Amino acid sequence: MSILECNKLAKTFGDVQSLKDVSFAIEGKGCIGFLGANGAGKTTTIRIITGLAKPTSGTVKVVGYDVMKDALHIRKEIGYCPQAPAFYNDMTAEQWMHWVGKIFKLGKKEIAARTEELLKLCGIWEARHRAIGGFSGGMKQRLGIAQALINRPKLLVLDEPVSALDPMGRYDVLKLIEKLKSDMTIFMSTHILDDVERVADHIVIIDKGSVLLSQPMDELKSSYKESMIHLTIEPTTVDLVSILQTEPVFKKIHHEGNSFTIECGDIGAANEKLPQLLVSHGIRFTNYRVAEANLEQIFMKVVQS
Numbered sequence: 001m002s003i004l005e006c007n008k009l010a011k012t013f014g015d016v017q018s019l020k021d022v023s024f025a026i027e028g029k030g031c032i033g034f035l036g037a038n039g040a041g042k043t044t045t046i047r048i049i050t051g052l053a054k055p056t057s058g059t060v061k062v063v064g065y066d067v068m069k070d071a072l073h074i075r076k077e078i079g080y081c082p083q084a085p086a087f088y089n090d091m092t093a094e095q096w097m098h099w100v101g102k103i104f105k106l107g108k109k110e111i112a113a114r115t116e117e118l119l120k121l122c123g124i125w126e127a128r129h130r131a132i133g134g135f136s137g138g139m140k141q142r143l144g145i146a147q148a149l150i151n152r153p154k155l156l157v158l159d160e161p162v163s164a165l166d167p168m169g170r171y172d173v174l175k176l177i178e179k180l181k182s183d184m185t186i187f188m189s190t191h192i193l194d195d196v197e198r199v200a201d202h203i204v205i206i207d208k209g210s211v212l213l214s215q216p217m218d219e220l221k222s223s224y225k226e227s228m229i230h231l232t233i234e235p236t237t238v239d240l241v242s243i244l245q246t247e248p249v250f251k252k253i254h255h256e257g258n259s260f261t262i263e264c265g266d267i268g269a270a271n272e273k274l275p276q277l278l279v280s281h282g283i284r285f286t287n288y289r290v291a292e293a294n295l296e297q298i299f300m301k302v303v304q305s
């Protein structure tokens, strides 16, 4: 059974079609990176998944329950932390967690135990008696995550959890996500691709309101394995570009003077062919380096194609 399943979600606001066709399914635990440019439709999708907005058409299921029809049940299964979680700033972190526990109708003992467990997990236990108003952005985000976990949800939804944070805050929140993802499914929107590349096991790309791709990270990387070879050669009169252009495995050749960047179809075949060609034409090289496509290059290719 899928943990999260969006089926043909569409949403219009007056004349604006925010979502056209958002369809994807996620199974199992781990971190899902939900990627898209500004205005692609990430927040609208997240608001529908968490039951905060209704789609114009289409359905969302969380652990098999329809978000619109089984709203009460879904509340137990989803934890949600918005980009800028709001708190009562005069409260301490501990008071806040107790307050949230009461909203979820947990018993006193359970609230106390859960508060200790979650504040420790999220690295805020030492600061539990401090007023939230004095917390850094990263601490507030981690407290927002702790709060979202009070009800032991199977799905944790995070809207841009690191975008507004400084490098230290981002590091702490990503470390926390890394720790949590073995116990639950984390659906996290972001446009910071370096960060998502570090923690995500599955990628969903949305553009102009439609999902373009939904794939496990390792599969995605190997299907876009189209890699590049960076090569610097010693000065020569041999026309290397013309030689490379006769071999289909070298798809695109960029060069500036003696430095070449060669986009390859099959990196294995290219890695065999290129040294042979260099040797047979008596070309010496000073630098030879293979670079795999990173998530940013993959994202640009998917969105631009």
Ligand SMILES: Nc1ncnc2c1ncn2[C@@H]1O[C@H](COP(=O)(O)OP(=O)(O)OP(=O)(O)O)[C@@H](O)[C@H]1O
Binding pocket: 013, 016, 017, 018, 019, 036, 037, 038, 039, 040, 041, 042, 043, 044, 045, 191
């Ligand atoms: N309440 C609304 N009324 C009108 N248009 C809206 C509303 N909410 C969203 N939109 C439009 O829907 C589209 C998708 O917006 P959304 O906020 O979901 O994108 P996003 O991917 O989260 O962008 P960002 O990264 O900038 O937050 C945008 O064109 C936006 O202007």
